[in-house]
Amino acid sequence: xxxxxxxxxxxxxxxxxxxxxxxxxxxxxxxxxxxxxxxxxxxxxxxxxxxxxxxxxxxxxxxxxxxxxxxxxxxxxxxxxxxxxxxxxxxxxxxxxxxxxxxxxxxx
Numbered sequence: 001x002x003x004x005x006x007x008x009x010x011x012x013x014x015x016x017x018x019x020x021x022x023x024x025x026x027x028x029x030x031x032x033x034x035x036x037x038x039x040x041x042x043x044x045x046x047x048x049x050x051x052x053x054x055x056x057x058x059x060x061x062x063x064x065x066x067x068x069x070x071x072x073x074x075x076x077x078x079x080x081x082x083x084x085x086x087x088x089x090x091x092x093x094x095x096x097x098x099x100x101x102x103x104x105x106x107x108x
Contacts, residue, residue, distance in 0.1 A: 036108065048076075
């Protein structure tokens with residue numbers, strides 16, 4: 001999601017916003033996966049109850065993003081739903097967040 005300087009919550013707020021997304025991953029392969037994040041401002045990612053990315057810090061500038069924060073690989077099983085929680089907050093300026101994952105058989 002890249003809101004730029006726009007409203008994160010339309011007609012309500014573009015700054016000083018926090019969001020929590022919850023859901024499940026459905027891995028395609030029985031492999032170890034590495035997760036990568038990019039954000040402006042803070043992000044925390046927990047998968048299967050384990051915090052893999054913990055970067056609840058403000059970006060230095062409006063153009064700064066926390067690029068390529070990566071995790072140690074985590075083993076996931078194909079066909080088994082895995083709980084994921086993504087926490088994000090935006091202070092002021094540019095608002096964006098991205099999460100990617102890859103394994104030996106799955107490109108980012």
